[in-house]
Ligand SMILES: Nc1ncnc2c1ncn2[C@@H]1O[C@H](COP(=O)(O)OP(=O)(O)OP(=O)(O)O)[C@@H](O)[C@H]1O
Protein backbone atom coordinates (compact mmCIF):
# COMPACT_ATOMS: atom_id res chain seq x y z
CA UNK A 1 0.00 0.00 0.00
CA UNK A 2 1.43 3.40 -0.98
CA UNK A 3 1.99 6.11 1.58
CA UNK A 4 -0.84 8.32 0.15
CA UNK A 5 -3.51 5.58 0.16
CA UNK A 6 -4.53 5.68 3.82
CA UNK A 7 -4.75 9.50 3.74
CA UNK A 8 -6.87 9.53 0.58
CA UNK A 9 -9.07 6.77 1.93
CA UNK A 10 -9.60 8.52 5.28
CA UNK A 11 -10.45 11.74 3.47
CA UNK A 12 -12.89 9.95 1.17
CA UNK A 13 -14.63 8.31 4.13
CA UNK A 14 -14.84 11.59 6.02
CA UNK A 15 -16.36 13.33 3.00
CA UNK A 16 -18.76 10.44 2.42
CA UNK A 17 -19.91 10.59 6.04
CA UNK A 18 -20.41 14.33 5.82
CA UNK A 19 -22.43 14.02 2.63
CA UNK A 20 -24.56 11.22 4.05
CA UNK A 21 -25.31 13.44 7.01
CA UNK A 22 -26.45 16.09 4.53
CA UNK A 23 -28.69 13.57 2.77
CA UNK A 24 -26.80 13.68 -0.56
CA UNK A 25 -26.77 10.29 -2.32
CA UNK A 26 -23.17 9.07 -2.68
CA UNK A 27 -23.38 7.76 -6.22
CA UNK A 28 -24.44 11.05 -7.74
CA UNK A 29 -21.19 13.01 -7.69
CA UNK A 30 -19.67 13.96 -11.06
CA UNK A 31 -16.48 15.46 -12.42
CA UNK A 32 -16.11 18.71 -14.29
CA UNK A 33 -14.50 17.98 -17.66
CA UNK A 34 -15.02 21.08 -19.70
CA UNK A 35 -15.87 24.75 -19.40
CA UNK A 36 -16.34 26.57 -22.69
CA UNK A 37 -17.84 30.02 -22.78
CA UNK A 38 -20.76 29.80 -20.40
CA UNK A 39 -21.49 26.12 -20.19
CA UNK A 40 -20.03 23.55 -17.79
CA UNK A 41 -19.75 19.94 -18.87
CA UNK A 42 -19.58 17.10 -16.35
CA UNK A 43 -19.37 13.32 -16.51
CA UNK A 44 -20.42 10.68 -14.02
CA UNK A 45 -23.54 12.56 -13.02
CA UNK A 46 -27.07 11.25 -13.43
CA UNK A 47 -29.49 13.95 -12.35
CA UNK A 48 -32.54 15.41 -14.09
CA UNK A 49 -32.71 18.66 -16.03
CA UNK A 50 -33.43 21.50 -13.60
CA UNK A 51 -31.46 19.87 -10.75
CA UNK A 52 -29.29 22.19 -8.68
CA UNK A 53 -25.62 21.26 -8.20
CA UNK A 54 -22.55 22.67 -6.46
CA UNK A 55 -19.31 22.71 -8.45
CA UNK A 56 -15.93 23.19 -6.80
CA UNK A 57 -12.72 21.80 -5.37
CA UNK A 58 -12.19 21.01 -1.69
CA UNK A 59 -11.28 24.18 0.16
CA UNK A 60 -12.75 26.40 -2.54
CA UNK A 61 -16.06 28.31 -2.50
CA UNK A 62 -18.34 26.22 -4.73
CA UNK A 63 -20.33 27.60 -7.64
CA UNK A 64 -24.05 26.86 -7.83
CA UNK A 65 -25.12 25.49 -11.22
CA UNK A 66 -28.30 24.10 -12.77
CA UNK A 67 -28.52 21.13 -15.12
CA UNK A 68 -29.79 22.48 -18.46
CA UNK A 69 -29.23 19.52 -20.80
CA UNK A 70 -27.30 16.36 -21.52
CA UNK A 71 -25.83 14.34 -24.37
CA UNK A 72 -25.12 10.68 -23.66
CA UNK A 73 -22.94 10.55 -20.55
CA UNK A 74 -22.23 14.28 -20.62
CA UNK A 75 -24.30 16.64 -18.51
CA UNK A 76 -24.49 20.37 -19.29
CA UNK A 77 -24.81 22.87 -16.48
CA UNK A 78 -25.20 26.63 -16.39
CA UNK A 79 -23.50 28.41 -13.51
CA UNK A 80 -25.44 30.81 -11.30
CA UNK A 81 -22.23 32.53 -10.18
CA UNK A 82 -18.74 33.45 -11.29
CA UNK A 83 -16.81 30.48 -12.71
CA UNK A 84 -13.44 32.13 -12.09
CA UNK A 85 -11.13 29.63 -10.35
CA UNK A 86 -12.87 26.43 -11.47
CA UNK A 87 -10.59 23.83 -12.99
CA UNK A 88 -10.89 20.53 -14.78
CA UNK A 89 -11.56 17.68 -12.37
CA UNK A 90 -13.64 19.81 -9.96
CA UNK A 91 -16.42 17.89 -8.24
CA UNK A 92 -20.04 18.35 -9.18
CA UNK A 93 -22.33 17.55 -6.28
CA UNK A 94 -26.09 17.52 -6.73
CA UNK A 95 -28.01 19.11 -3.87
CA UNK A 96 -30.25 16.73 -1.95
CA UNK A 97 -33.43 15.97 -3.88
CA UNK A 98 -36.18 17.04 -1.50
CA UNK A 99 -34.69 18.47 1.60
CA UNK A 100 -32.67 21.62 2.17
CA UNK A 101 -29.20 20.83 0.89
CA UNK A 102 -25.70 21.79 1.95
CA UNK A 103 -25.30 25.29 3.25
CA UNK A 104 -22.55 26.15 0.83
CA UNK A 105 -21.79 29.61 -0.41
CA UNK A 106 -20.26 32.63 1.16
CA UNK A 107 -20.64 32.63 4.95
CA UNK A 108 -22.22 36.10 4.76
CA UNK A 109 -24.87 34.83 2.36
CA UNK A 110 -25.87 31.36 3.49
CA UNK A 111 -28.08 29.73 0.90
CA UNK A 112 -30.05 26.62 1.69
CA UNK A 113 -30.17 24.63 -1.49
CA UNK A 114 -32.46 21.85 -2.57
CA UNK A 115 -32.34 19.47 -5.52
CA UNK A 116 -35.15 21.30 -7.30
CA UNK A 117 -35.15 25.04 -7.24
CA UNK A 118 -37.06 26.37 -4.23
CA UNK A 119 -37.08 30.04 -3.45
CA UNK A 120 -38.51 32.13 -0.58
CA UNK A 121 -42.19 32.84 -0.93
CA UNK A 122 -44.57 34.64 1.41
CA UNK A 123 -45.79 37.92 2.83
CA UNK A 124 -42.29 38.66 4.15
CA UNK A 125 -41.30 39.60 0.60
CA UNK A 126 -43.56 42.67 0.61
CA UNK A 127 -41.50 45.85 0.79
CA UNK A 128 -38.30 43.98 -0.05
CA UNK A 129 -35.80 44.05 -2.91
CA UNK A 130 -34.36 40.61 -3.59
CA UNK A 131 -32.14 39.02 -6.20
CA UNK A 132 -33.04 36.07 -8.44
CA UNK A 133 -32.18 33.68 -5.59
CA UNK A 134 -34.43 35.43 -3.09
CA UNK A 135 -31.52 36.97 -1.20
CA UNK A 136 -32.07 40.52 0.05
CA UNK A 137 -30.38 43.38 -1.81
CA UNK A 138 -31.79 46.16 0.34
CA UNK A 139 -29.62 45.78 3.47
CA UNK A 140 -32.72 45.33 5.64
CA UNK A 141 -31.68 42.01 7.10
CA UNK A 142 -32.89 38.52 6.18
CA UNK A 143 -36.26 38.10 4.49
CA UNK A 144 -38.60 36.85 7.25
CA UNK A 145 -42.00 35.17 7.05
CA UNK A 146 -41.31 33.11 3.95
CA UNK A 147 -41.11 29.42 3.11
CA UNK A 148 -39.05 27.78 0.39
CA UNK A 149 -41.44 26.94 -2.45
CA UNK A 150 -40.77 25.30 -5.82
CA UNK A 151 -40.94 27.54 -8.87
CA UNK A 152 -43.00 25.14 -10.99
CA UNK A 153 -46.76 25.31 -10.46
CA UNK A 154 -49.72 23.52 -11.94
CA UNK A 155 -51.08 25.23 -15.01
CA UNK A 156 -54.54 26.74 -14.74
CA UNK A 157 -57.03 25.03 -17.01
CA UNK A 158 -57.88 27.60 -19.70
CA UNK A 159 -61.60 26.92 -19.23
CA UNK A 160 -61.43 27.65 -15.52
CA UNK A 161 -59.73 31.02 -15.78
CA UNK A 162 -61.86 34.07 -15.12
CA UNK A 163 -62.18 36.10 -18.36
CA UNK A 164 -60.94 39.71 -18.42
CA UNK A 165 -64.08 41.75 -17.66
CA UNK A 166 -63.24 44.60 -15.31
CA UNK A 167 -61.48 47.77 -16.51
CA UNK A 168 -58.35 48.73 -14.60
CA UNK A 169 -57.27 52.31 -13.99
CA UNK A 170 -53.60 52.69 -14.99
CA UNK A 171 -53.36 56.41 -14.26
CA UNK A 172 -52.10 57.08 -17.80
CA UNK A 173 -54.65 59.10 -19.79
CA UNK A 174 -53.87 57.80 -23.28
CA UNK A 175 -53.96 54.18 -22.08
CA UNK A 176 -57.10 54.56 -19.97
CA UNK A 177 -59.03 56.27 -22.75
CA UNK A 178 -57.78 54.67 -25.96
CA UNK A 179 -56.23 51.35 -24.91
CA UNK A 180 -58.30 50.46 -21.85
CA UNK A 181 -56.66 47.71 -19.84
CA UNK A 182 -58.61 45.02 -17.99
CA UNK A 183 -57.82 43.28 -14.72
CA UNK A 184 -55.89 40.14 -15.59
CA UNK A 185 -54.81 41.39 -19.03
CA UNK A 186 -51.24 40.84 -20.26
CA UNK A 187 -49.74 43.64 -22.29
CA UNK A 188 -46.46 44.31 -24.02
CA UNK A 189 -44.71 47.67 -24.02
CA UNK A 190 -42.75 47.70 -27.27
CA UNK A 191 -40.07 50.24 -28.14
CA UNK A 192 -36.48 50.79 -29.19
CA UNK A 193 -33.90 51.70 -26.59
CA UNK A 194 -34.29 54.91 -24.62
CA UNK A 195 -37.80 55.76 -25.81
CA UNK A 196 -39.43 55.70 -22.37
CA UNK A 197 -40.44 52.10 -21.55
CA UNK A 198 -39.09 52.14 -18.02
CA UNK A 199 -40.52 55.58 -17.22
CA UNK A 200 -43.98 54.52 -18.45
CA UNK A 201 -43.75 51.31 -16.44
CA UNK A 202 -42.88 53.45 -13.42
CA UNK A 203 -45.95 55.64 -13.97
CA UNK A 204 -48.11 52.54 -14.02
CA UNK A 205 -46.45 51.18 -10.90
CA UNK A 206 -47.32 54.40 -9.08
CA UNK A 207 -50.85 54.96 -10.27
CA UNK A 208 -52.42 51.58 -11.05
CA UNK A 209 -54.93 50.26 -8.54
CA UNK A 210 -53.48 46.95 -7.27
CA UNK A 211 -53.14 45.16 -3.92
CA UNK A 212 -49.59 44.00 -4.65
CA UNK A 213 -47.04 45.13 -7.23
CA UNK A 214 -44.33 42.72 -8.30
CA UNK A 215 -41.52 44.26 -10.32
CA UNK A 216 -39.03 42.06 -12.18
CA UNK A 217 -35.99 44.05 -13.33
CA UNK A 218 -34.34 41.55 -15.64
CA UNK A 219 -31.14 42.19 -17.53
CA UNK A 220 -31.43 45.96 -17.30
CA UNK A 221 -28.94 48.44 -15.84
CA UNK A 222 -28.09 47.93 -12.17
CA UNK A 223 -28.43 51.69 -11.57
CA UNK A 224 -32.10 51.53 -12.50
CA UNK A 225 -32.93 49.16 -9.64
CA UNK A 226 -32.24 51.78 -6.97
CA UNK A 227 -33.91 54.51 -9.03
CA UNK A 228 -37.00 52.39 -9.51
CA UNK A 229 -37.30 51.55 -5.84
CA UNK A 230 -36.52 54.99 -4.40
CA UNK A 231 -37.75 57.48 -6.99
CA UNK A 232 -40.57 55.64 -8.68
CA UNK A 233 -42.16 53.39 -6.08
CA UNK A 234 -41.55 55.75 -3.15
CA UNK A 235 -42.30 54.77 0.46
CA UNK A 236 -46.04 54.09 -0.09
CA UNK A 237 -45.63 52.05 -3.23
CA UNK A 238 -42.74 50.14 -1.75
CA UNK A 239 -44.74 48.76 1.17
CA UNK A 240 -47.00 46.83 -1.21
CA UNK A 241 -44.27 45.92 -3.71
CA UNK A 242 -41.81 43.13 -4.22
CA UNK A 243 -38.83 43.91 -6.45
CA UNK A 244 -36.84 41.05 -7.97
CA UNK A 245 -33.66 42.29 -9.62
CA UNK A 246 -31.33 40.33 -11.89
CA UNK A 247 -29.39 43.08 -13.66
CA UNK A 248 -27.42 42.82 -16.88
CA UNK A 249 -24.25 41.55 -15.18
CA UNK A 250 -26.04 38.55 -13.59
CA UNK A 251 -25.33 35.21 -15.29
CA UNK A 252 -27.97 34.23 -17.89
CA UNK A 253 -29.32 31.49 -15.63
CA UNK A 254 -30.11 34.03 -12.93
CA UNK A 255 -31.67 36.45 -15.40
CA UNK A 256 -34.08 33.71 -16.49
CA UNK A 257 -34.62 32.62 -12.92
CA UNK A 258 -35.36 36.24 -11.92
CA UNK A 259 -38.21 36.52 -14.44
CA UNK A 260 -39.57 33.17 -13.35
CA UNK A 261 -39.26 34.07 -9.66
CA UNK A 262 -41.05 37.42 -10.13
CA UNK A 263 -43.87 35.61 -11.92
CA UNK A 264 -44.02 32.95 -9.19
CA UNK A 265 -44.24 35.65 -6.50
CA UNK A 266 -47.13 37.25 -8.44
CA UNK A 267 -48.82 33.82 -8.68
CA UNK A 268 -48.39 33.34 -4.94
CA UNK A 269 -50.24 36.58 -4.13
CA UNK A 270 -52.87 35.93 -6.81
CA UNK A 271 -53.61 32.55 -5.26
CA UNK A 272 -54.27 34.38 -1.99
CA UNK A 273 -57.05 36.28 -3.78
CA UNK A 274 -55.12 39.52 -4.27
CA UNK A 275 -55.06 41.67 -7.38
CA UNK A 276 -51.46 41.82 -8.50
CA UNK A 277 -49.72 44.10 -10.98
CA UNK A 278 -46.68 42.40 -12.50
CA UNK A 279 -44.18 44.64 -14.28
CA UNK A 280 -41.39 42.84 -16.10
CA UNK A 281 -38.57 44.90 -17.60
CA UNK A 282 -37.71 43.28 -19.94
CA UNK A 283 -39.06 40.24 -21.75
CA UNK A 284 -36.39 40.72 -24.41
CA UNK A 285 -33.57 40.32 -21.87
CA UNK A 286 -35.28 37.13 -20.68
CA UNK A 287 -35.33 35.82 -24.28
CA UNK A 288 -31.69 36.90 -24.70
CA UNK A 289 -30.67 34.98 -21.57
CA UNK A 290 -32.41 31.90 -22.94
CA UNK A 291 -30.61 32.50 -26.27
CA UNK A 292 -27.25 32.58 -24.49
CA UNK A 293 -27.99 29.32 -22.69
CA UNK A 294 -29.47 27.50 -25.67
CA UNK A 295 -26.63 28.49 -28.02
CA UNK A 296 -24.03 27.55 -25.40
CA UNK A 297 -25.38 24.01 -25.12
CA UNK A 298 -25.46 23.61 -28.89
CA UNK A 299 -29.00 24.43 -30.02
CA UNK A 300 -28.89 25.81 -33.58
CA UNK A 301 -29.75 29.51 -33.99
CA UNK A 302 -32.82 30.46 -36.01
CA UNK A 303 -34.42 33.91 -36.38
CA UNK A 304 -31.89 36.66 -35.47
CA UNK A 305 -29.81 34.11 -33.60
CA UNK A 306 -32.68 33.10 -31.31
CA UNK A 307 -32.97 29.30 -31.16
CA UNK A 308 -36.50 27.82 -31.34
CA UNK A 309 -36.54 27.12 -27.58
CA UNK A 310 -36.65 30.91 -26.91
CA UNK A 311 -40.01 31.22 -28.61
CA UNK A 312 -41.29 28.17 -26.74
CA UNK A 313 -40.22 29.66 -23.40
CA UNK A 314 -41.92 33.05 -23.88
CA UNK A 315 -45.53 31.78 -23.78
CA UNK A 316 -44.62 29.48 -20.88
CA UNK A 317 -43.68 32.55 -18.86
CA UNK A 318 -46.39 34.90 -20.10
CA UNK A 319 -49.26 32.39 -19.72
CA UNK A 320 -48.56 32.17 -16.01
CA UNK A 321 -49.95 35.67 -15.49
CA UNK A 322 -53.59 36.60 -16.07
CA UNK A 323 -56.70 35.92 -14.05
CA UNK A 324 -56.84 33.02 -11.62
CA UNK A 325 -59.69 30.59 -11.09
CA UNK A 326 -63.13 32.16 -11.02
CA UNK A 327 -63.62 34.51 -8.09
CA UNK A 328 -59.89 34.45 -7.20
CA UNK A 329 -57.24 37.12 -7.59
CA UNK A 330 -55.63 38.33 -10.79
CA UNK A 331 -52.26 39.20 -12.31
CA UNK A 332 -52.31 42.12 -14.71
CA UNK A 333 -48.95 42.03 -16.44
CA UNK A 334 -46.90 44.52 -18.42
CA UNK A 335 -43.84 43.11 -20.13
CA UNK A 336 -41.49 45.52 -21.86
CA UNK A 337 -40.08 44.42 -25.20
CA UNK A 338 -37.04 46.06 -26.72
CA UNK A 339 -37.38 46.32 -30.49
CA UNK A 340 -33.74 46.08 -31.49
CA UNK A 341 -32.68 48.75 -33.98
CA UNK A 342 -36.29 50.10 -33.88
CA UNK A 343 -37.28 47.12 -36.03
CA UNK A 344 -41.03 46.61 -35.47
CA UNK A 345 -40.62 43.06 -36.75
CA UNK A 346 -38.04 42.09 -34.20
CA UNK A 347 -38.65 38.36 -33.56
CA UNK A 348 -39.25 38.79 -29.82
CA UNK A 349 -41.67 41.68 -30.49
CA UNK A 350 -43.50 39.57 -33.08
CA UNK A 351 -43.74 36.65 -30.66
CA UNK A 352 -44.88 38.97 -27.85
CA UNK A 353 -47.62 40.52 -30.02
CA UNK A 354 -48.91 37.04 -30.79
CA UNK A 355 -49.04 35.79 -27.19
CA UNK A 356 -50.07 38.92 -25.29
CA UNK A 357 -53.56 40.43 -25.02
CA UNK A 358 -52.45 43.79 -26.31
CA UNK A 359 -49.42 45.92 -27.04
CA UNK A 360 -48.47 49.52 -26.52
CA UNK A 361 -45.90 50.76 -29.01
CA UNK A 362 -43.70 53.73 -28.18
CA UNK A 363 -42.40 55.86 -31.03
CA UNK A 364 -38.91 57.28 -31.24
CA UNK A 365 -40.12 60.15 -33.43
CA UNK A 366 -42.56 61.24 -30.70
CA UNK A 367 -39.93 60.90 -27.97
CA UNK A 368 -37.48 62.95 -30.03
CA UNK A 369 -40.13 65.63 -30.40
CA UNK A 370 -40.48 65.71 -26.59
CA UNK A 371 -43.97 64.11 -26.74
CA UNK A 372 -44.24 61.89 -23.62
CA UNK A 373 -45.47 59.27 -23.02
CA UNK A 374 -44.44 58.55 -26.61
CA UNK A 375 -47.35 56.17 -27.29
CA UNK A 376 -47.94 55.51 -30.97
CA UNK A 377 -51.72 55.23 -30.93
CA UNK A 378 -51.97 53.92 -34.49
CA UNK A 379 -49.67 50.98 -33.79
CA UNK A 380 -51.01 50.10 -30.34
CA UNK A 381 -54.01 48.02 -29.44
CA UNK A 382 -55.76 46.50 -26.46
CA UNK A 383 -57.48 43.33 -27.53
CA UNK A 384 -60.03 43.25 -24.74
CA UNK A 385 -61.07 46.92 -24.67
CA UNK A 386 -64.34 46.30 -26.54
CA UNK A 387 -65.47 43.98 -23.74
CA UNK A 388 -64.61 46.40 -20.94
CA UNK A 389 -66.04 49.79 -21.78
CA UNK A 390 -69.47 51.20 -22.66
CA UNK A 391 -70.37 51.79 -26.32
CA UNK A 392 -70.11 55.57 -25.92
CA UNK A 393 -66.49 55.30 -24.75
CA UNK A 394 -65.68 52.87 -27.56
CA UNK A 395 -67.20 55.24 -30.12
CA UNK A 396 -65.14 58.19 -28.79
CA UNK A 397 -61.96 56.11 -28.94
CA UNK A 398 -62.73 54.97 -32.48
CA UNK A 399 -63.38 58.57 -33.58
CA UNK A 400 -60.15 59.79 -31.96
CA UNK A 401 -58.14 57.08 -33.71
CA UNK A 402 -59.76 57.85 -37.08
CA UNK A 403 -59.02 61.59 -36.82
CA UNK A 404 -55.52 61.05 -35.46
CA UNK A 405 -54.73 58.64 -38.27
CA UNK A 406 -56.22 61.01 -40.89
CA UNK A 407 -53.96 63.80 -39.65
CA UNK A 408 -50.85 61.59 -39.70
CA UNK A 409 -51.57 60.54 -43.29
CA UNK A 410 -52.14 64.11 -44.46
CA UNK A 411 -49.22 65.57 -42.55
CA UNK A 412 -46.71 65.30 -45.40
CA UNK A 413 -49.04 67.24 -47.70
CA UNK A 414 -49.49 69.90 -45.03
CA UNK A 415 -45.78 70.26 -44.41
CA UNK A 416 -45.02 70.96 -48.09
CA UNK A 417 -48.02 73.27 -48.36
CA UNK A 418 -49.71 71.02 -50.94
CA UNK A 419 -53.02 70.78 -49.13
CA UNK A 420 -55.79 73.28 -49.89
CA UNK A 421 -58.13 73.72 -46.97
CA UNK A 422 -61.69 72.58 -47.74
CA UNK A 423 -60.80 69.79 -50.17
CA UNK A 424 -61.11 67.01 -47.56
CA UNK A 425 -63.61 67.66 -44.72
CA UNK A 426 -62.25 64.78 -42.58
CA UNK A 427 -58.70 66.13 -42.84
CA UNK A 428 -59.96 69.65 -42.11
CA UNK A 429 -61.53 68.43 -38.89
CA UNK A 430 -58.40 66.48 -37.99
CA UNK A 431 -56.30 69.61 -38.53
CA UNK A 432 -58.68 71.66 -36.37
CA UNK A 433 -58.57 69.15 -33.51
CA UNK A 434 -54.88 68.28 -33.78
CA UNK A 435 -53.61 70.62 -31.00
CA UNK A 436 -56.19 69.26 -28.53
CA UNK A 437 -55.46 65.67 -29.52
CA UNK A 438 -51.71 66.13 -29.08
CA UNK A 439 -52.27 67.77 -25.71
CA UNK A 440 -54.59 64.96 -24.63
CA UNK A 441 -51.94 62.32 -25.42
CA UNK A 442 -49.20 64.01 -23.43
CA UNK A 443 -48.98 63.67 -19.68
CA UNK A 444 -46.53 64.75 -17.05
CA UNK A 445 -44.97 61.73 -15.43
CA UNK A 446 -45.78 63.07 -11.96
CA UNK A 447 -49.50 63.44 -12.62
CA UNK A 448 -52.10 60.70 -12.67
CA UNK A 449 -55.33 60.72 -14.68
CA UNK A 450 -58.13 58.47 -13.44
CA UNK A 451 -60.24 56.42 -15.81
CA UNK A 452 -63.18 58.86 -15.52
CA UNK A 453 -60.95 61.90 -16.01
CA UNK A 454 -59.35 60.23 -19.03
CA UNK A 455 -62.67 59.54 -20.73
CA UNK A 456 -63.85 63.06 -19.97
CA UNK A 457 -60.62 64.47 -21.43
CA UNK A 458 -61.09 62.29 -24.52
CA UNK A 459 -64.55 63.70 -25.09
CA UNK A 460 -63.25 67.22 -24.54
CA UNK A 461 -60.35 66.72 -26.97
CA UNK A 462 -62.77 65.67 -29.71
CA UNK A 463 -65.15 68.51 -29.09
CA UNK A 464 -63.39 71.40 -27.39
CA UNK A 465 -66.67 73.36 -27.29
CA UNK A 466 -68.18 70.88 -24.80
CA UNK A 467 -65.40 69.93 -22.40
CA UNK A 468 -66.09 67.08 -20.03
CA UNK A 469 -69.41 66.06 -21.64
CA UNK A 470 -69.42 62.24 -21.74
N1 LIG B 1 -42.94 60.66 -19.52
C1 LIG B 1 -41.72 61.20 -19.69
N2 LIG B 1 -41.53 62.51 -19.45
C2 LIG B 1 -40.34 63.08 -19.64
N3 LIG B 1 -39.24 62.42 -20.07
C3 LIG B 1 -39.35 61.13 -20.33
C4 LIG B 1 -40.60 60.44 -20.15
N4 LIG B 1 -40.42 59.15 -20.52
C5 LIG B 1 -39.12 59.03 -20.89
N5 LIG B 1 -38.48 60.20 -20.78
C6 LIG B 1 -37.06 60.46 -21.12
O1 LIG B 1 -36.55 59.37 -21.88
C7 LIG B 1 -35.42 58.80 -21.26
C8 LIG B 1 -35.37 57.32 -21.48
O2 LIG B 1 -36.47 56.72 -20.86
P1 LIG B 1 -36.43 55.21 -20.35
O3 LIG B 1 -35.24 54.94 -19.53
O4 LIG B 1 -37.78 54.94 -19.77
O5 LIG B 1 -36.29 54.46 -21.73
P2 LIG B 1 -36.24 52.90 -22.01
O6 LIG B 1 -37.09 52.70 -23.21
O7 LIG B 1 -36.60 52.15 -20.79
O8 LIG B 1 -34.72 52.71 -22.36
P3 LIG B 1 -33.86 51.37 -22.40
O9 LIG B 1 -34.31 50.61 -23.61
O10 LIG B 1 -32.48 51.88 -22.54
O11 LIG B 1 -34.13 50.64 -21.12
C9 LIG B 1 -35.55 59.19 -19.81
O12 LIG B 1 -34.31 59.28 -19.18
C10 LIG B 1 -36.23 60.54 -19.88
O13 LIG B 1 -35.28 61.53 -20.09
Ligand SMILES: [Mg+2]
Pocket residue numbers: 197198199220281
Ligand atom coordinates in the same frame (compact mmCIF):
# COMPACT_ATOMS: atom_id res chain seq x y z
MG1 LIG C 1 -35.54 50.70 -19.65
